[in-house]
Amino acid sequence: MSDMLHDPLEGIEGRLGYRFSDRGLLVEALTHRTYVNEAGGRDNQRLEFFGDAVLDFLLSDMLLVRFPDSREGELTRIRAALVDEASLGKIASELDLGQALRLGRGEEKGGGRQKRSLLADAFEALLAALYLDGGLDPARRVVEALFAPLLSSRDLLSGRDAKTELQETARLFKGELPRYQLKQVTGPDHDKRFTVEVYLGEELMGEGVGRTKKEAEQDAARAAFLLLKGEG
Structure with missing residues (x-):
């Protein structure tokens, strides 16, 4: 437990309930392009691209099971509410991704660790890293655990934007x-x-x-x- 407090990556793994075999994927998911501009390496944009697709797939599957009588338009609306920047940023904050982000000096000074857009992107990249490291099952477990509470929101399910x-x-x-x-x-x-x-x-x-x-x-x-x- 004490190690988790000192190692941001272990802290994230603990909150996910998953330990990465390839730590490099986790580090890549948390690396912003401003860090790469200064220090080199690979940023998280390719993982963000893939994570967006993985998240859409897993949420679509989850919604089909939970709302078997809902029509396409309603399912699309609910999924869009779940993956908007506000929802993803909130989940990323709960996972405390901000403290583990690798940022360039300017982005760091500009409060990048609290920026919702950066946090949302990092979460999508993290989900891609999880999928690539462990496959579909752990990615599905994490998505269901993190998004199920949002599905209980009356505003989300009310049918109105x-x-x-x-x-x-x-x-x-x-x-x-x-x-x-x-x-x-x-x-x-x-x-x-x-x-x-x-x-x-x-x-x-x-x-x-x-x-x-x-x-x-x-x-x-x-x-x-x-x-x-x-x-x-």
């Missing part, structure tokens, strides 16, 4: 409809990040980040909805 929830709540509490504004687009063409703000009248109610403008709007709507519910 965050923008719809915000629109109705804003109309009820404020008598206004939300307005979304694209704040910035960052990152290279293959890995863009969209930042969107949501306003009620002239008041900024929330900000969201996503890999698409639509995902960023959903993220912003969730933040604004929680703020409104708190005010109400």
Whole structure:
């Protein structure tokens, strides 16, 4: 137990309930491109690419079993909510991936260990590393353990997205409809990040980040909805 406290990689293995045979895969999954730019080696982008596909596959299988009577559109919506940046970032934080990330000096100083986009990418890379190291069964066990609690969320399963929830709540509490504004687009063409703000009248109610403008709007709507519910 004491070793786990001092070795971030062992800590992650302990929380996953899985020990890697090839530690190099685990290290690669936690290596950001800014670290490679300074120190060389291989970053986690290829594992992130593969992990995205592994996660979609395992979640699709999980949802088919849990919701046998659901239609394609509903299953697609639930899966999209599970794999958005907010959900993946939360899971990555629970695994404490931030402390184990290998970052360049600039990214380190810029708070990279707490950035949700970096954490979400690292989780996908970690899942790919787990699959490549141990095969489908351990990857499936980890996905089910981490995502099952999210499936119990009433908001997730209600059949309505965050923008719809915000629109109705804003109309009820404020008598206004939300307005979304694209704040910035960052990152290279293959890995863009969209930042969107949501306003009620002239008041900024929330900000969201996503890999698409639509995902960023959903993220912003969730933040604004929680703020409104708190005010109400």
